Structure formats: structure tokens, C-alpha cells
Amino acid sequence: MQTTQRKPDEQNTPYRPLIPTQKEIRVLLLRAGRLEDPIRCExxxxxxxxxxxxxxxxxxxxxxxxxxxxxIEVDGIATPVGASAERVLRRFRLVDTDRTAWIDALCINQTDLEERSLQVALMADIYSKATHNLIWLGEDDGFSAQARVTIDAIVDDARNETEDLVAFRRTVFDEHEGEQFSG
Known part of the structure; x- marks a missing residue:
């Protein structure tokens, strides 16, 4: 990752232009902190x-x-962010280790319509190249437990279907081992 230090007299925004031909994105380095600490990131x-x-x-x-x-503080600049995004960062921040994330509300300059449309077009790449995809359902409003049960059921179904497919392919391959297929 490259980073450039910003001069204090530059525009009061943390956003430097992206290079679309390089499929460039911004990632957010979320500084470690306790739940109640101010949010600092780069x-x-x-x-x-x-x-x-x-x-x-x-x-x-x-x-x-x-x-x-x-x-919140982004690159030393006081930056307004949606209350929901602030809560997500606060909840996902680690106490003793910085965390690198891509969160659309901050990693895309939401005031630049051209950048926004180019970045939205990259979202499949962004999500597929991530090490993990985190989902925040919000504070517990009494329905979180049911949402968790539903998500677990979906994951179990997907796992079972995948295992069935692998077993099916293994069976077909074993039955036809040694045969030559022409196509």
C-alpha cells in the first residue's frame, strides 16, 4: 500500500484522487482502541x-x-461520517491491533459522483479479494438472535449442498475412472 503525507494547508478532506486504470481503491486503517475511545483512522x-x-x-x-x-478523525482531519458507519467502526475496532478494512461510506469519496460510480463497478472485485467479509446487523433490537439462527441455517444448507456436490463428483469420477471421454 502506498500512502502520502498530507500538508496541513491542503484541502480539508482526506481524499486524494484514485487512479481508475490501476483499479485503485482506498482501504481504511482503523487504529486500535477501546469502545469508548475516539475513532482514528487513515x-x-x-x-x-x-x-x-x-x-x-x-x-x-x-x-x-x-x-x-x-x-471521526481520518488522516488527522475531522471527517463527518454517517452515525451507522461510526457505530460499525467502533464495534469492529480491535483493542490492541489496528485493522484494515474497506467500508464504502469512507473508502469511496461519496461527494464525487464519478468516483462513486467507478468504485461501485469494482465492488465485486473488492469483495472477492477481501480476506474476510464482515456483516453488521446493528445493535440487538430483540431480533438479532433470530437473524443469527436464520444465517446459521443458510450457512448449514450451503455447506450440505456443497458437500453433496463434492460427494457426487467424487462418485462420478470413481465410476468412470480410467474411461476416456470425448467431447
């Missing part, structure tokens, strides 16, 4: 064009009311 540019790909986790969550803003 934006770094990374390319999805060539290996090794940057190591990061994606964060999916409900955006919530776009008018509710909370200020």
Missing part, C-alpha cells in the same frame, strides 16, 4: 490490478439515516 490507496493484493476486510452494514453524522 486512508491508504491500493491496487486490485496485480498480486499481491492488499489484505483487508470488507464491512457491510445498514447505512441508516444519512442526515445523522458523527465526526
Amino acid at each position: 486512508l491508504h490507496h491500493a491496487s486490485l490490478l496485480h498480486e499481491p493484493y492488499p489484505r483487508f476486510e470488507t464491512v457491510s452494514y445498514v447505512w441508516g439515516d444519512p442526515h445523522q453524522k458523527i465526526t
